[in-house]
Amino acid sequence: MACRDVYSRVEKAIGNVFARYGVFVGTYPWIVLVVSVLSCCLLGIGMINLTSESDVEKVYTPIDSQASKDRSTIRSLFGDHSGSNFYSYSLTEDNLYGSVIFQSKDSANLLTLAYIQEMNTIRDQIWSNVLGNGMNYSQLCAVRSSTCVVDGDIVFTNDFKQLLQNNNITYPMIGSTSVESVFGDVVVQNGILQSAKVLKLVFNLRQDSQQFVDNSKLWETDFLSKMEQIRSSTLDVAYAHSSSLDEELSANISGDIVFVSLTFTLMIVYATFVAIKCDCLIDRQHLGRAGVLATCLGILAAFGIGSACGVEFVSIVGVMPFLILGIGIDDMFILMSGLAEAPLDRSIPERVGETMRISGVSITITSLTDILAFGIGASSNFLGVRNFCIYTGTAVLFCYINFVTFFIACIAINERRVVSNRHSWLCCKIIPMKTEMINESPLRRCCCGGTDPSQVEDQRSVLESIPGKVIAQFVSRKPFKLFILLGFAAYLGIAIWGATNFRQDFDRTNLVTDDSYYFQYITIDQQYFPQRVPVSFVFFRKLLIILNPKQQVRSTS
Known part of the structure; x- marks a missing residue:
């Protein structure tokens, strides 16, 4: 009994705080609404500083990992020699390149002079393509022994053609040159x-210099434009360059914008449809739209303050609006349910205060748990996870703030309209439904008439009333209770079974759309050219100082 008394006192104390706050907002709704909107818009201005990070390695690898520290050390010791003695395995950074994969349209053997000539023609077009600054590949290529290094160029040499005619192409080595990374889907005898x-x-x-890095990246961009124009009657050509994955991830963001817009539109329609009531006085569909708007303002404020603080936008953050929209709509319906339960014989500020007493604790607890979860996630060593949690946690916070300011103010303004007997759309005085409108047509009564609410159910729409009237009746019966328990047990069993089959993987085809040029390239590349990663060892010699009473001896190890 003592514990119950303590719980009741704490609940009452917290409820009283929310109630007093609700009375304040109900008394000055327009001031609270304007301040809330202006604050979010001003914070949203921070988006002018929005920067994005699409480097897959930087986004999806731990920050300050031992590997990155070792790379920095090696970079300081060994320079880049791609301009004089290029070997891909000696690089400390990802190689810059443009790559082309050829397949015949009828899946035929490419080791014929006709196919080699066709591939050589395409190779020459790539080689001779000139940038806007007058540079072509021969001026930007990685060099070894004063020759441009093109992996697979051996195919176009006279020696290779002679070996082809003699049917004497050795595999996987031709002399001292490995060709495993050149040929795919091979037959060897x-x-x-x-x-x-x-x-x-x-x-x-x-x-090997910033100038060459910049020009090489310009060449990669021009390489894509060139490959889009190349057509062959006998060959299928797939292509990509070193930054293709990063660029495709960034391009996916623009596709997400379309889905975000569609989602918000559907949510506005859904919230309107759920809250609509065929009564021009107590219709609450505008509150449904206000709830979606409150969520949008919260997302805007989160992006603005995150950008102003220098938090980089990563592709996974594009998921955030979908998540926040669901959280915001939940808060909206909780507050609207609390409003419906508020006593009708109270003043508007008191009804708003009672709404906050009933629902304020619920949305506060759910928001705090979400903020805590994302706050913990913000400590992740992965840049992608960290930035996603920062943006999402901030959005949850501002979404909550908007609902206890902007949306509560909208509730108070809507209640003022109802009390003053005004139309939900036109704000003009309406005709009472039970007197003058009683003999009018149903359409005129729906569009022009209204009824003062006299009980809780009068304020709820049909869809808002269904869960309490229908679902509660089923859930309270024993057969349905047994069915729910069995269903949950089955769900839990399937979830546990699924968790036992969990596996870790990083498939780049899952990161881009199926119609992307990179998807076609990486699908063929992963199928026929398995990745081989060289492992380098760097040994350091340390200077040790050994002291004894007689002398100081220096030795190295």
């Missing part, structure tokens, strides 16, 4: 390459 249905060229680029 006794160490001799008989056929290859896939062939890959990699145009390596210089990156």
